[in-house]
Amino acid sequence: MTVRFGVLGAGRIGQVHAKAISEVPGATLVAVADAIEAAAQALHDQYGCDIRSIEQIEQSDDIDAVIICTPTDTHADLIESFVKAGKAVFCEKPVDLDVARARQVIETVEAEDGVLMVGFQRRFDPDFRALKAAIDAGRIGEVEMVTLTSRDPGAPPHDYITRSGGIFRDMTIHDFDVARWLLGEEVESVMAQASVLTDPKIEELGDYDSVNVILCTASGKQCTITNSRRASYGYDQRIEVHGSKGSVSAMNQREANIEIANGEGYTKPPLLNFFMSRYTAAYAAEIAAFVAALEQGQPTETTGQDGLRALELADAALQSAKSGQAVLL
Amino acid sequence: MTVRFGVLGAGRIGQVHAKAISEVPGATLVAVADAIEAAAQALHDQYGCDIRSIEQIEQSDDIDAVIICTPTDTHADLIESFVKAGKAVFCEKPVDLDVARARQVIETVEAEDGVLMVGFQRRFDPDFRALKAAIDAGRIGEVEMVTLTSRDPGAPPHDYITRSGGIFRDMTIHDFDVARWLLGEEVESVMAQASVLTDPKIEELGDYDSVNVILCTASGKQCTITNSRRASYGYDQRIEVHGSKGSVSAMNQREANIEIANGEGYTKPPLLNFFMSRYTAAYAAEIAAFVAALEQGQPTETTGQDGLRALELADAALQSAKSGQAVLL
């Protein structure tokens, strides 16, 4: 069986997914849609796929699944219509910035018995999977405390911040998903502290750039998340999980594994500076996992529910940062 | 000038300080006091110092300074009487478990124009000092976020837990002091989450074994503290400081800098397993700093105020952990 794909949105992330489809055995890129003709044309030129409108893709018999890479505010509607059209859907996070709307979408997917995978690529990163495998193999005993550190090289453009739902919903949301994945229990309590330290304009826009969050589950397992919108040394992405028998951590990645020694000391290069180069393998692996789930008729590894839960945690964190109170879920 | 010392309490930490005194040029150990004769005798045998009672030391003309290493509940009274007797006082933390009493002691010290140094040895650890020096030299720009990880190899005996004031006052208190030292601003808000994950008996005793704390200053600088009473891999003591221009971290220490590679992977030895071996150099350096301050008539690097502030943060953390609300100072 071959899964025949349509890609909605041929921007940066759409290109990443198109490349992944071209490399996964059992997947074919049939068509791409994009309001910007040149963007769609570029994918056509590279992979020989058709250029169609979103509506045409929805009605195409030769398309089994779509990857939604369009702007956030179109996600909910597109998921609903494509699920109703009988297509399997892979959608970049978030389902919607509004929890109520996201919940509605999940219900629609369930009512239609549809397939919805939400793009939390970190779960597919080879290092993070090796860390998870070590936990699952009992190498560290019972998980007790998770420490997540995510720092971006720099803040996104101001106009993105106004549309993104803020740092908890556009950045920390990935950590919320990773936290749920690693804690192995649902979070019951969220505490957050948030500041603006890198750019006063971010405060004017009503957002934060430096946040810390503590999550706690029913049995008392905890997770701390540290986020900054600025890191001079690159894209900082670390996980540490402390358990009853030991600890496991995943280290950062740099472009070259070299070290220069001189009178100043021993210096390794800065980190990979961009989420796309850091998570190249993860993006490919998540599409491969989506294809494998479809082929085997299994549930996808991340679902609409996962997208919803992460969003709920983001909302709770924002509320806690504003109120100074733990928010109970 | 030579600083002539009396050591009050010849237990584990008293022995450490006696050794430090014997090695610092400009310091002499004149006398030791301990209710347990054999303990005092051991120090006498090793360093040739007199054995005297606490009262005798207080009245000794040939003693300039004392190191208080007696049980916590004697600290406040001893500080007050020795300061009144004109002795410079170095006291192990805490001044007292009760903030009001500790505040009273600080006032007495100030009224008497006395010298009180509180034993926060971490500030004197060579690695942590190198980290602080890097910050002070502007290597990472403005401090934004501090991350402190402290995990003990195992919990203290149950009866110690009942006397210690609990994890925030006996363990996190060191991190509170380090946080204040590194943030360079007073903390205004404290959030804490606390669980019992390693031993249900600890819950019965009314304490916690796994805690996370977020501190925030007036300008929005933040610090997270992670503590566990159990770490299979040794005594885990890490600092990371993230600033506007970069980051600096201090790594853990192990007994031997070797690595064994085989089919299982590349393995380095566990960490030093005991706070006294981890902080050997720090204990010596803090006594040297105390002596240097006395010789030069300068204020000591840590003071009673530092002890009080750390205690206030511990109280606030406990209150936050219980209430689920940020505590403002």
Place this chain on the structure above:
Amino acid sequence: MTVRFGVLGAGRIGQVHAKAISEVPGATLVAVADAIEAAAQALHDQYGCDIRSIEQIEQSDDIDAVIICTPTDTHADLIESFVKAGKAVFCEKPVDLDVARARQVIETVEAEDGVLMVGFQRRFDPDFRALKAAIDAGRIGEVEMVTLTSRDPGAPPHDYITRSGGIFRDMTIHDFDVARWLLGEEVESVMAQASVLTDPKIEELGDYDSVNVILCTASGKQCTITNSRRASYGYDQRIEVHGSKGSVSAMNQREANIEIANGEGYTKPPLLNFFMSRYTAAYAAEIAAFVAALEQGQPTETTGQDGLRALELADAALQSAKSGQAVLL
């Protein structure tokens, strides 16, 4: 311009190169030849290329360049006939196990004004290129001493050893090429020590499994090479270059960048265990470099001369190991 390729030999390394061709913009795989039909068929199925005989490829007008991945004893003849047929040739090392014959081939290539690139993929490894770039940028001053460590996870099959020309010609040859590349000067003196430590059968076959070599250039720059046929911890590939102003090293690569800590210590996974997974990026990059050279009409980065020189060093090392004398070139 597109470079149209024929691949001779569809075994393990032929497959690697076919994949590389399929991914390099400006390159197309037109045809494959292999005595084993199923092997050729597999490449046809994957890349849609023709299946032709070696002779047909030689005479094909629609083929500009060939990749020679056939057994070693066919290399020399194939290079000569394809160069005479006007094809650009990329040949896996060695040109020939016999220096005289290799020299003859180089002469033929030069007489025909042909293009011959010899496959020393290590020069194209991203880490090693970053190391070389640091040297070229003056980061370590003048190169003084190069240290190369190459250990294989296990010895090749015994029958390969009898055909390979021995450890110096099949394994150390890569290090000889890297040494020349990094020293920046031709080697004048070769000293070698060789033993059999892992398998007595290797001694019966007249080969060694554990060797050390010291190279020296006219100006006194030195290089040591350490090789073993056995390493329990994976495929060990390290470079260290010491210069007048500093040092640069390239570290080993492992499958996952994680670390597990417990009572046994801190353990990272073993190394990548196979030269093909270790040098995946290098194999792709060398084909890209070959294509780029052809497109721009520039000399290839490695040439037949490089292949010849490395072989001469291998012969010299073998002679030194047997005689106990430095061999001068």
Place this chain on the structure above:
Amino acid sequence: MTVRFGVLGAGRIGQVHAKAISEVPGATLVAVADAIEAAAQALHDQYGCDIRSIEQIEQSDDIDAVIICTPTDTHADLIESFVKAGKAVFCEKPVDLDVARARQVIETVEAEDGVLMVGFQRRFDPDFRALKAAIDAGRIGEVEMVTLTSRDPGAPPHDYITRSGGIFRDMTIHDFDVARWLLGEEVESVMAQASVLTDPKIEELGDYDSVNVILCTASGKQCTITNSRRASYGYDQRIEVHGSKGSVSAMNQREANIEIANGEGYTKPPLLNFFMSRYTAAYAAEIAAFVAALEQGQPTETTGQDGLRALELADAALQSAKSGQAVLL
């Protein structure tokens, strides 16, 4: 029992040993001798020991053992006279620069049934001992190849070079001893390559500054030694031992275990820059081992024979470097 010491020579290394004696339980520093009065006086002031002439120390009934820290050319005579005087002798390496004379001294020691420990402090370094313990515990199986890297921050003064016997006898000699210790078999063959790369004056003085050596034992175990007289990044001291089941290495030491990350990368401080700070613990441990051997009437861990063997290897290496031939022992 207390071992009563005389120290001959109150220079840099004499001071190190005097301090070690003062800290080892069971050892007392009774007297020091030095031609320079101020040097002897300094030790007297610090440790309260007598100042005596070498002859007086030889005749002192209250002295059991001496530490010889005088210039190299006095070692042989002093060892002989003190052994004859019934004193246990600890002598800094070398016994003598001349192998024949050294052999004579060893014979005298044996004839007198005397005790002679030669100061190869590296064997007592805690990291190197942990490495050796891992080997002895079978962690890496049979030792196959040893790799020793020793680089000094800078060359010694020119006049020292003229007196030291050259790089093999003053610097590599420590590596020869470590090689013997770790190989666990006597060396049968020595190959060496030597250049002058850092300072042409060193060539004028008839010495080298950059050398590589390959040692081989009867069973084919090998050891490579890399030495340079210049390393911009500090005092480089590494050991790696490769065995049939794995590998063990000892890493370099730096002053502080911190790391600074910024746009330039991740930088750790340079190495400890001086052999005395690098080997502080080793110097103390070797004196403790000497005292322990005397107390228990056991042979010392390093002996005159070890000094002799290392010197023979140095001579062989020099001969090989000059002749280009392996020297068989």
